[in-house]
Amino acid sequence: MKKEILSGNEAIARGAFEAGVKVASAYPGTPSTEILENIIRYPDINSSWAPNEKVALEVAIGASFGGGRAIACMKHVGVNVAADPLFTLSYTGVGGGLLLVVADDPEMHSSQNEQDSRNYARFAKVPMLEPADSSECKEFTRLAFDLSEQFDTPVMLRSCTRISHGKSIVELAEPVSGLSEPKLVKNPAKLVMLPGNARVRHPLVEERVVKLGEHGDSWEINRVEYRSNEIGIIAAGVTYQYVREALPEASTLKLGMVYPLPKERIRDFAGKVKTVYVVEELDPFIEDQVKAMGISVIGKEIIPMCGELSPWRIRKAFADAGIINIPEYQAIQTEPIPSRPPNMCPGCPHRGLFYMLNRLNAYVTGDIGCYTLGFMPPLNAMDTCVCMGASISNASGIVRVLSPEERHRVVAVIGDSTFLHTGINSLMEMAWNQSPATVVILDNRITAMTGRQENPASGFTLSGEPAPEVNIPDLCRALGIRNLKVIDPYDLEATFNTLKEEMDRDEPSVIVTNRPCCLIKGDDRFQAGEVLYVDQDACTGCRACLRIGCPAIEWQPAPDGKKGKAYIDPLLCTGCTVCQQLCKFDAIRGGK
Amino acid sequence: MSDKVTNILLVGVGGQGILLASEILAEAFMLAGFDVKKSEIHGMSQRGGSVVSHVRFGATVCSPVVPEGEGDILFGFELLETYRYLPLLRSGAKVVANDFRIYPPAVLLGQQAYPDGLAEKIRNLMPDLLLVDGLKFAIEAGNPRAANTVLLGAVSGKLDIEESVWLNAIEKMVPRKALDVNLKAFRIGRSL
Structure with missing residues (x-):
């Protein structure tokens, strides 16, 4: 058979294809994102993004109840969101085989905690497989569906960053054949988890765990x-x-x-x-x-x-521990050097907004996305970040304990995809209970942090087909928000004034920014403008433009002890003009 | 020594094309008949952060990650990053480094200086250093964006794998319209 070098995520996608999966659903999250992005290579699988992990798992459960094999993929913290259906799914069991893939992130390369998903398998009483390379990712994915149907149980497959984003050699195989065709089968005693039915199911779950353990004693997977x-x-x-x-x-x-x-x-x-x-x-x-x-x-x-x-x-x-002896190891010693943390991209529409939040001395409850980088210097404009959607509800809670003066400083920031993931519930609460905080929805029309995936407000599906898009301002109004403004975050003065006005207000308010992610390609709508340059004669070296931390702007020290000057890298500048608006000496030219 | 696993580290700045270069390396090792594994981190590091990719090949490769202090070859796309990851190498390792600087945030803000004399500092710790002006040779090959392929060619010169295998790997991994320039860039790098 053909051999290929595949990442763990690519191999899981291939395994789903070979296992005859009918439906795949996921919400993007590092390091799991590329599983679904590779599943779309197999047109026989109906694959789509869901607004959050709970919905993704429930879509898969529906497909399974209909008799099709189904897969749901998420990162470790996504299982927290999907835990509600998971635990009851354990009781109902499956129709077609169902696999929940979870990618953990030990070392927190790109996560807010390093929770160990294996505890979920034990907690929900479902089997969990753990592959050790890409070849096993493919093989175990195939095996998981057989196990799921044999034992009438959802199965979890646990990956981690080094497996998902590691690559190794995989032998491809043909997809299975002879799976039964999906069809409706009524079985309410098994699938309607009213207490009376659930009480019947629970002992079966306990029995299943014992049988699975016995199965593992002779299974070559161990x-x-x-x-x-x-x-x-x-x-x-x-x-x-x-x-x-x-x-x-x-x-x-x-x-x-x-x-x-x-x-x-x-x-x-x-x-x-x-x-x-x-x-x-x-x-x-x-x-x-x-x-x-x-x-x-x-x-x-x-x-x-x-x-x-x-x-x-x-x-x-x-x-x-004195168990083995190893030779003395002296790592090569290097001198301290400047670190290189990640940064918002040149032209990022979030930059000016965070600069102004800093200027307004706002207390910013943050959320999960590129804009979490608003925490970094020189913007220094984020004070909390807990989990998806928490920015709004954290703001709603914090204003309840503060004095009226401090209350006005509280601003929640949340991206479009995160707002649609779980922020909607939080905003509903805030509007309902009239918490007087300000929410900024940073609508850049894409799920940017994980690599620009579509979302329900971006106008396209996973496969790039045009789709109905959520109108975020209308949605906020429908949730009961009466004070709503849409701003251009590249317009610094308007951004400052709107923020100030809404922060001063004693009612809930929402500000929506309307600039797309500068990395969206293939559409002229998203070109910010002409490249800017610094007039070296006009530049006084005041460093005002450096305070936004744009990677395109470089400080050039003068060799003779005089004041240095700013320089704009023409290869990086997107012409967003945010720096130009900060220059009091009109030294940044072009673009108008 | 046929059991020996060779450990390669590719380091640089997010957005420099490190992942594609590591994929071509891995492809070449598979075509040459070796077991191969690679590992890298996506996500946060793509936003202009420091990036490191591990590629390992040999008769059988277990861990996808190069153990600390066991790197055999460092393939550096940027000088500061090349220096940063030297502690992952064994003494006497080979270094192929792009003579190219990308300023990190603290340098752009004028708070810290980009260190002087990095090539010398690297050579003092790792004498087997090949410093390559990737951009210059890429322009010579016909496209400044082929700098990575020049460097890949230079790295290939440090490995005992036939040229035809490398060319096959590049043909498989590089888009057709960019192929001629990349093959030329590779040959220039390999001859350095």
């Missing part, structure tokens, strides 16, 4: 590799790869299914090696369960609980 009988290691996922590299002589029990655990196989393995260790990233998920079986294992006593593991971190943990 594999023992005997080497040394001194050290035996239980590991799964990418951590297994790290273990193989860090401790090549150790015997391993590689778990492909991390919940429920194959207890007999674990007991047998523990009996054949002198000391058993559990090496796992984040929580002692396997370790606690193995200890509860009365088996003596070593885990978090020596393995770090926070952040990613690596072959080096594992080797060091074993060496520090």
Whole structure:
């Protein structure tokens, strides 16, 4: 068969295709986003973005109840949003096989926490598979659908950043054939979770967990590799790869299914090696369960609980505990150098708004998206950021405890996609209960942070087909917002005045910005303007233009001890004119 | 030594085309018959932040991430980033670096200086340094945007893989209309 180098996400998409999946739904979130973006390569699968993860899972559940195989994909924190249907889905079971893919982010490369999704499998009493490379991503995705239908259960597949965004060689296969055609089958006693029905279902769920564990005892997805009988290691996922590299002589029990655990196989393995260790990233998920079986294992006593593991971190943990010897390692020493944090793009429509929030000494409750970078210097204009949609409800809550003077400083900022994800509920609350905070909806017409995905207000579907678009101002009015203004965030004076006016108001108010993300390509509507330049004679070196932190503007120190001057990189400038409006000396030219 | 895994790190600034270069490398190693794994971080780092991509090949590769202090080749797209990631290398590793500077925010704001003499600082720690003016050779090849391919050519010279394999990988990964320029840029880099 054909071999290709695929990322874990590409391989999961391929696995869904080979498994005969009919419906795929997701909300973008790093590192899971590319799963759905690759599923659209297979036209037999009906795939679409959902406004949030709960909806994505419910769409998949519907397709499954109709008898089709279905997949829902999300990042770890997305499962928090989707948890409500997940727990009851465990009771109803499935029609067509159903797979929930969750991509964790140990080390928080692009996330607000590093929660360990394996706990959800145990909490919801559903099996969870954990692949260790792209080849297993494809294979386990296929297997998950068979398992789901065999045991009448949703299945979770856990990836992580290093698996989803790692690449390795995968052998492609033909899709399965002979799946039964979807059709309506009435079975209300199984699918209507009224208390009377749910009470019947719960014992079946408990029985299913036991049977799945027994299945795992003989399933080749859980594999023992005997080497040394001194050290035996239980590991799964990418951590297994790290273990193989860090401790090549150790015997391993590689778990492909991390919940429920194959207890007999674990007991047998523990009996054949002198000391058993559990090496796992984040929580002692396997370790606690193995200890509860009365088996003596070593885990978090020596393995770090926070952040990613690596072959080096594992080797060091074993060496520090005196279990192995490693040669002295002296890393190459370099001098301190300037850091390079991420920044908003040149021409980003959020920049001027955050500059003005800073000038107004606003207390900004933030949200999840590119604009979270408003936290960074020199803008320094974000004070809280908890989760998707929280900006508005946090603002609504904080004004209730503040004095009237301080209350006026509170501004929530939220992007269009995040507003449509869960911010709508928060705004409904704020309007309903008349919390006198100001909300800015940064409508850049795209889900920008995760790589510019369409959303319900962008006018297009996942596959690029034109679609009805949510009218955000009308939606806010329908929710009961009476004070609503739409502003051009490139117009600094209007932005400042509108912000000030609405912050001073003793009622809820919403400001919607109307400039699209400057990275949207292929449409002249989104060209900001002509490239600007600094007239070096007129520039007094006052540095006012630097305060917006635009990557296109560079400070050029003068060699002779005189004042330096600003310079605009013509390759980066998008002509948004925000810097030009800040220059009191008319030294920034062009673009008018 | 056939079991030995070779560890390559590609480093630079988000938006410089590091991911495509690492995909071409990985493709070439697969075509040459090796096992290969790669890993990088998407998301926050794309917004002009520091980016590092790991590519590993050999008979069997386990971890997708290069262990600290075991990098064999550093492929640097920008000088400051090249210097930043030197601690990931083993002593005596090879460095191919683009002679190119992109100022980080603190330098643009005039709060910190872009360090002087970075090439010398790199050479002092890693004597096997090949400094390449990628932009100059890319213009010579016909398109300033082919600088990465010049560097890729230079990196290929440090690896024991036949030229035809590299050319096949580039043909597979680069869009047809940009192919001629990229093949030329690659050959220039390989001859350095």
